Amino acid sequence: MTVFLGCGFAAKYPEGGGNFSVPLQWMLGLRRLGLDAIWLEILPATTDTREDASRIRKFRRLLHEHGLQNSYCLLHQAPANDVHELGEMRCLGISREDLIARLKGPNTLLNLSYSLHPPFLLQFERRLFCDLDPSEIFYWMTKMEMGQSHHHEFWTIGLNASAPDCRLPTVAASSVAASLREAPGSTGDSGPPLAPPTGRRLQWNTFHPLADSELLRPAPPPRVLKFTTIGQWYWGGGVEVDGQFPDLSKKFAFERYLDLPHRVPSARFELAMNLNQDDPEIARLRERGWRVVSPHRIARTPAAYRRYLASAAGEFTAIKGVDVAWRTGWLSDRAAAFLATGRPVITEDTGAEKYLPAESGFRFVHDIETAEIAVTEVMADWHRISRAARTCAVEVFDSAKNLRKILGL
Numbered sequence: 001m002t003v004f005l006g007c008g009f010a011a012k013y014p015e016g017g018g019n020f021s022v023p024l025q026w027m028l029g030l031r032r033l034g035l036d037a038i039w040l041e042i043l044p045a046t047t048d049t050r051e052d053a054s055r056i057r058k059f060r061r062l063l064h065e066h067g068l069q070n071s072y073c074l075l076h077q078a079p080a081n082d083v084h085e086l087g088e089m090r091c092l093g094i095s096r097e098d099l100i101a102r103l104k105g106p107n108t109l110l111n112l113s114y115s116l117h118p119p120f121l122l123q124f125e126r127r128l129f130c131d132l133d134p135s136e137i138f139y140w141m142t143k144m145e146m147g148q149s150h151h152h153e154f155w156t157i158g159l160n161a162s163a164p165d166c167r168l169p170t171v172a173a174s175s176v177a178a179s180l181r182e183a184p185g186s187t188g189d190s191g192p193p194l195a196p197p198t199g200r201r202l203q204w205n206t207f208h209p210l211a212d213s214e215l216l217r218p219a220p221p222p223r224v225l226k227f228t229t230i231g232q233w234y235w236g237g238g239v240e241v242d243g244q245f246p247d248l249s250k251k252f253a254f255e256r257y258l259d260l261p262h263r264v265p266s267a268r269f270e271l272a273m274n275l276n277q278d279d280p281e282i283a284r285l286r287e288r289g290w291r292v293v294s295p296h297r298i299a300r301t302p303a304a305y306r307r308y309l310a311s312a313a314g315e316f317t318a319i320k321g322v323d324v325a326w327r328t329g330w331l332s333d334r335a336a337a338f339l340a341t342g343r344p345v346i347t348e349d350t351g352a353e354k355y356l357p358a359e360s361g362f363r364f365v366h367d368i369e370t371a372e373i374a375v376t377e378v379m380a381d382w383h384r385i386s387r388a389a390r391t392c393a394v395e396v397f398d399s400a401k402n403l404r405k406i407l408g409l
Contacts, residue, residue: 001106003035003407004124008042008115011059011074015296017305018230020062022132022333023112024302025210027068029399032214033409038094038102039063039072042115044080052076056092062302066215073099084120108407113137114147127151128406132209134158134330135322136248138168139239141202148172154204155406160329160351161204167326170201206329207406208355209336210399216340218390219310225379227346228270229317230295230308230334233281239322246321251281253318253348256368260316261289263372267379269316272298272308309337314344314378316371324366327351335362340393342386346374356396361389 007023014020023039030037041059045052056074063072075089091099109116109124113132121127129151131137138158141148148154160166235249246252250273261269270291275282282292299305309315315338323330329352335345339361349364356362363374378385395401403409 001036001108002102003030003037004040004102004107004109005030005037006040006042006109006111006116008044009113011041011043011055014055014058015300017299017301017303018295018334018337021302021305021337024066025212025215025333025337025399026110026112026403027071028066028212028215029210029403031067031071032212032400033403037071038099039068040109040116041072041074042084042089043074043076045076045078046080052078060092066302070094082117084117086120086123110406111147111151117147118150121147121150126153128153128155130406131156131158131204132333134161134168134328135239135320135326138170141172142169148202154202155207156204157207157209157333158204158328158330159206159208159355160327161206163327163329163351165327165351166329168328170204172202205406206355207402208397209331209333210402211333211336211340211393211397212399213340213394213397216306216337216393218340218342218386221382221386222311222313224268224311225266225313225382226268226270226311227314227316227375228272228308228312229315230272230299230305231274231317233271233273233275233279235320241322241325248320248322250318253321257316257318257371258285258288258290259368260371260375263368264375264379267313267375270312306337306341309343310341312338312343313382314338314346316346316375317348319348319350323350324348329355336393336397339389339397342390344378344382344385344389346371346378357392359388360392360396361385362392 005023005026010020010023027037027039059074063069072093074092077089103123107124108126110128110130112130129147134156140146158168161168231250233250238245270293272293272295274295285292299308315335328350330350331352335347338345344361346363346365349366353364363378365371365374
């Protein structure tokens with residue numbers, strides 16, 4: 001059986017070492033399981049052919065650095081389109097003939113964040129929707145077709161998705177044309193039955209974010225007690241909550257924690273946020289005691305990203321308020337990577353705590369007072385909490401263990 005890892009967000013963002021690291025954990029876990037795995041990346045064309053060529057070169061180089069040079073198929077789509085037709089895309093990596101041959105044999109698609117769309121999507125025998133952002137994905141599934149009509153199973157890192165206290169919307173929008181559901185390869189004759197028609201509640205399975213515990217290794221204690229995180233300061237996504245569209249940005253989420261450097265002056269607080277050099281937010285954050293660095297400088301490659309995580313004492317981050325309000329149980333892939341390097345994680349509570357061991361390396365907070373307590377506790381007992389973080393990563397977040405669960409091995 002071939003396992004295809006469907007992705008559409010790595011090659012188009014070559015400056016994001018942490019972004020590339022997300023599917024990388026999946027591929028390395030599949031390789032550790034001894035499976036025939038292919039990283040199947042969609043790269044929509046831009047209007048700049050030189051930029052496209054540069055993105056392709058960088059993507060190939062990163063795969064080669066991690067021993068995956070013979071385990072990928074990059075589909076360059078020109079012009080860019082939400083409709084994916086294999087015949088209209090250029091194949092790089094394994095040949096088109098090899099890809100088609102694998103599609104004719106036993107195969108499974110792990111479709112990350114609905115990266116692969118019909119009609120190409122329907123050529124896969126077993127199709128698993130793997131969600132990495134439950135609040136937005138679940139919400140938009142109630143409004144439009146987001147793959148709910150074309151997958152056999154649905155998996156999410158929203159660990160609390162099926163719990164009574166979770167407020168995630170779970171009823172999918174009306175189905176697209178029935179002919180798509182009846183396309184060759186979409187019935188139980190060549191794979192498991194499709195999920196119930198849309199307009200009904202979807203059955204979601206849960207998994208923990210993946211961290212490959214062989215790639216991500218424990219690092220020596222940091223020289224500076226620095227707490228940091230990496231991300232986008234602004235966010236353009238939209239989710240309706242009680243008739244309102246709340247601000248989902250890090251800028252909004254961090255506002256209540258901005259006095260933390262003054263409350264814990266013995267620690268350094270840093271933000272690796274994607275901000276233009278002339279953005280006034282940089283000066284505002286520095287005035288409040290935060291150091292601001294560019295993620296495109298300190299985490300431009302997966303290796304640089306791993307080094308940056310190891311340079312910290314731990315992660316401190318605030319998250320989208322909707323994940324807290326809806327009790328999604330969401331935890332980030334970045335948090336899993338911090339744990340695997342032996343770095344504790346201080347983050348807001350989304351309802352995930354009950355799905356972790358008692359000694360997990362996490363400290364969950366809900367305001368600046370609890371954040372101050374958590375930072376102080378981690379600093380005072382860093383070595384013990386660091387060991388707990390690494391143990392939790394190996395036992396709970398390890399990529400091979402989670403992939404066994406998802407694939408039913």
